[in-house]
Amino acid sequence: MSETTTSDGALVRVEGVDKVFHRGAEDIHVLAGLSLQVPAREFLALMGPSGSGKSTLLNLIGGLDRPTQGTVTVGGERIDRLSDRQLARWRSRHVGFVFQLYNLMPVLSAERNVELPLLLTDLSKAERAEHVRTALAVVGLSHRAKHYPRTLSGGEQQRVGIARAIVTDPTLLLCDEPTGDLDRKAGDEILDLLQALNREHGKTILMVTHDPHASARAARTVHLDKGQLREEGAI
Numbered sequence: 001m002s003e004t005t006t007s008d009g010a011l012v013r014v015e016g017v018d019k020v021f022h023r024g025a026e027d028i029h030v031l032a033g034l035s036l037q038v039p040a041r042e043f044l045a046l047m048g049p050s051g052s053g054k055s056t057l058l059n060l061i062g063g064l065d066r067p068t069q070g071t072v073t074v075g076g077e078r079i080d081r082l083s084d085r086q087l088a089r090w091r092s093r094h095v096g097f098v099f100q101l102y103n104l105m106p107v108l109s110a111e112r113n114v115e116l117p118l119l120l121t122d123l124s125k126a127e128r129a130e131h132v133r134t135a136l137a138v139v140g141l142s143h144r145a146k147h148y149p150r151t152l153s154g155g156e157q158q159r160v161g162i163a164r165a166i167v168t169d170p171t172l173l174l175c176d177e178p179t180g181d182l183d184r185k186a187g188d189e190i191l192d193l194l195q196a197l198n199r200e201h202g203k204t205i206l207m208v209t210h211d212p213h214a215s216a217r218a219a220r221t222v223h224l225d226k227g228q229l230r231e232e233g234a235i
Contacts, residue, residue: 096165155186
């Protein structure tokens with residue numbers, strides 16, 4: 001993904017976004033007039049109470065959902081205007097997702113799990129294998145490539161999840177509670193890895209977390225509550 005940014009250097013620009021979910025006759029307003037700019041190569045933590053809309057915002061930026069109103073621009077492209085088919089192609093090329101519960105396929109080895117996003121590309125089998133080897137090396141799991149998820153620790157499974165997220169070399173990584181299912185030691189190792197991906201590989205990272213220990217690793221923290229954002233330390 002080319003790091004196409006706006007004049008102020010923003011890779012991600014969310015402007016005036018509302019998100020309303022409908023439950024029967026009831027309208028549930030999750031986000032209200034929300035705006036956010038994320039510079040290229042920033043590591044941003046997004047915090048807030050349960051139900052505050054953190055994951056909803058992440059899904060809008062990742063093209064998994066659409067705003068009810070407002071605009072979402074990533075890498076210079078208005079993704080809120082793309083068709084479903086265009087969005088699916090855009091996601092496969094430009095965004096890596098890291099989930100709290102790993103979402104690995106239990107019947108596939110680590111290397112086959114990592115390869116999955118590449119099956120949507122035009123890469124040859126040999127090229128896919130090389131990308132997989134590189135991604136597993138980056139997360140320190142080359143020696144576990146043939147192992148299945150059930151034989152891996154939680155921290156190792158999350159490393160496989162991160163390798164899968166970076167195997168297409170996206171600029172944008174979206175992490176939803178990436179340490180939420182791990183103990184402190186394993187969680188710290190995952191946070192070390194995310195910091196390295198940001199600092200050494202230039203990845204722009206948005207991380208949803210409820211843990212101040214995790215958010216402290218980010219360069220900037222914003223808080224979401226009642227559909228509105230505020231910066232860390234803002235009154």
